[in-house]
Each structure stands twice: as C-alpha cells, then as structure tokens.
Amino acid sequence: MDNLQEYDDPVSYDQENDPYTEDIFFLAKWAEMVKGTIIDLACGTGRASIPLAKQGHNLIGVDLHKGMLEQAKRKSENLQIDWFEQDCSRLDLPVKSPFIFMTGNSFQHFLTNEAQDQLLTSVNKHLDNDGVFIFNTRFPAEEEILQSAVEEYWKSYKEDGQNVDVYTVEEYDALNQIQGCTTIRRYEDGNERKTNIRLRYVFPQEMERLINANGFQILHLFGNWKEAPISNDSKEMICVCKKTVK
Template identity: 60%
Template sequence: MNDNMEEYDNPISYDIENNAYVGEIPFLIEWASKKRGTIIDLACGTGRITIPLAQNGFNLIGVDLHAGMLEQAKKKAEELQLKIEWLEQDCTQLDLNCKSPLIYMVGNSIQHFHTNESQNMLLSSIQTHLEEDGIFIFGTRFPSAEELLQPSTEEYWKTYTDTTCNKEVDVYTISNYDALSQMQHYTTIRKFKNADGIVVDETRTHISLRYTYPKEMERLLLENGFDILHVNTDWKGTPISNDSYEMIYVCRKQI
C-alpha cells in the first residue's frame, strides 16, 4: 500500500480540497454517544473527522501510515489545543495499548487494501482491538456499472480554490477498471488557472482502489467475526439500493 500514496503527498493541499466533506460527522457522533471509552479513527489522514469528534468531547486515537498526513493532523490539533493520540502504524498490524468500543474508517480508505489477504488482515486487526460487542463503521464506494465502467478519457470532476497559490483548480479524472483484480486505476489531473482563466500549471497523481461487491463484503465480514447491523447508501442512514454510490457498513464484533 505504500506505493499507492501519491494522492496524499501534499497534506496541506489535500486539506484544502477535502475539508468540505463533513457528512460522516453527525452519524459518527450519534454512534460515539452510545459508547464509553477511546474511539479509534483508522486511516485518519490529516484528522478531517478525528478533530471534529475530539471537539465534541470524545477521546480519540488517530492511526495512519502516512507520516506527512499525521504531521498535518498533529499541527491542526495542537493549534486547537486538542489532546489526540496520533500513531503511525499499518492498519493491518495494529499494536495499540487499548481496546475500543468504536473503530471507524471513512473516506473509502478500505479500498486501499487490494488483496484478499490484506482485507482479512485488516479486519482481523480491527476485531482484535474492539471491545466485546464493539462497533466497526466504514464506507466504501458501491461497485455499480456506472461507477466501474467510466470512460477511460479525461472527465471533469470538480473545481476548487487552492488558497496556497490563490488559483482556481479544475479537477479531471481518467479511470481504467481491471475486472480480474476488481481494481479501478485513477489518474487525477488538476489544472491550475490564473485570474484570466488560463491554465498555467497541471499536475497528475495516480491511485488504485479495490472494489468489493455487497455479497462479497457480507461474507468477508462474517468470516472475520463481524455481524452486520446496517448497510446504508449514505451517512444519513438511507438504505442501500441498486442506485447507490456508497456502501456504509455498521458492524458489531461477534460475541
């Protein structure tokens, strides 16, 4: 997984582009409010969700493999005078000094675990660090035909303003799906425009993501010691359907 991190090599720019995504927070606060103890945010990145939960009074541990993202998370937490424990660890080999009543993994991070072996190792590691009757919540993209069979040509995605350079950025993607490995290979193109709307710079990053089908995920979770409580299509609790874009799982450690 270490060679699949181009997208995260500039943590400050990552924050600028992604900080608007906060849809998970109310859902996670609702579940966190039902539990007592330290909550673990896996693949926490720059603390996009870790920090808001800590601001709501919960005790958090943030775990990530990317040192640069963790440094950015630490800096942000220190500026807000928040006490959060940040750990640089591989999520498939967690070595924490506690068990948690609630572990979550958002941002579709589970798609970074490309092989059956790494998926099993991840879930086993999480299971080991959950308290009895503990809850694991995560999201992953829904493998619909529309999602997987995107054209392998440059396609517009979104526009944002990069405040580090005061330029508007148009973002495009190129997608190539490998059905045998269930991997979508993305190229993300960012075109930086000056005040006149002229493109003055362009960057490209690459990332590969594993897609897991609903029945496949059901078997994977059950075999690794989890009961599925809910499968939603969004962080508002809408039931999953054929038109879903995401799969949000709420699982309980089997007793």
C-alpha cells in the same frame, strides 16, 4: 506503483477535501453511545477525528502517512487526540476501543482478499467485546466502475486563492476488481499536478461473507451517511459491524 501519491501534499489534500462533512453527524451519533477511546483508522489529516474530539471524545488517529499525521497534529493542538503512524492491518495500539471507524473510502486501499482479511483481523483484536466498527466504500454500480478511460472533468476547488480544475482518467480491472484512477489538477497559474491511485471494489454479497468470516456481524448496511437503504442506485456502502464473541 506508489498507492499513496494522492496524499503526498497534505495541505493541498485538506483544501480539496475538508469541505466534506457528510459522515460527521453519523459518526457523532455512534460516538455518543460509547464510553472509552475511539479509534479513527486511516485518519489522514484528522478530518473526522478533530470534530469528534471537539465534542469531548477521546480519540486515537492512525495513519500510514507521516506527512498527513504531521498536518493532523498541527490542526489539533490542545485536543485530546493521540496520533500513531502505523499500518492499519498490523495495529499495535495501547488500548482496546468500543468504537473504531474508517471513513473516506479508505477500505478500498486494501487491494487483495488477504489484505482485507488482515485489516479486519487487526480491527477485531483492538475492539472491545461487542464493539462496533464502521467503514464505507464506494458502491460498485456500473456507472462507478465503468467510467471513462479518457479524460473527464470532475470538479473545481480553490487552493491558495487560485482556481483548480480537476480531471480524471479511470480504467477498471474486472478480474481483480480494481479501479485505476489518474487525477489531473490544472491550476489557474498554468501548473499541473498528476496523481495515480488504485482502489478495490467489493460487492454487497461479497461484503457480507467477508465481514462474517472475520469475526463480525453486519448490523446495518446503508446506501449513504443519511441511512438510506442500500439499492442499485446507491453511490456508497456504509457498513456498521459488531464484533462477535464466540
């Protein structure tokens, strides 16, 4: 199954997701601590890259999806951002960075242990010594992974002036820790668009071993972008990792 269906319409993606800004303040704080080019992995249409560039930082945005990058370029004219179409697990960039981040729960697109290792190895190679890597992933709480396998209403938003109601159908594969999600968007004019995506979940103790095994140490593990302690009630994990130099 194509795991990029959710991103086939970048303009629609922006209209649905651009209002989300909870991570920007957090990332900006860490950006102020470093000098050099900052790398945004799985950058999409530049939702996080563009605000940081407007604050005066030099950015590189990397994404596998050509259409998302084209939309990012249209939105970022006259800003200091270089865009690269690459697989984040096989980065080949012209610089190393003191600060790399990956938001939007993009870490969950790496579905196997091997894919996660490849991603973290790739990030490690492109970080300066003692560089910082920040990423987030949905917290595998019971209510998160055991969602309904029947259609449920999720949210509404406006696209090109018309209301869009969004519904989801989800099914969790416990053996592989992968959630299969079908998203149905019903438009006011009667049209309907359906996309599918698979997302890998990682548990906190598993995450700690994964990070340590790939040349990092966890500096902070937060339960949200406001730096709340992680708990059984958390909705996500914010991982702040430092490259270790042996």
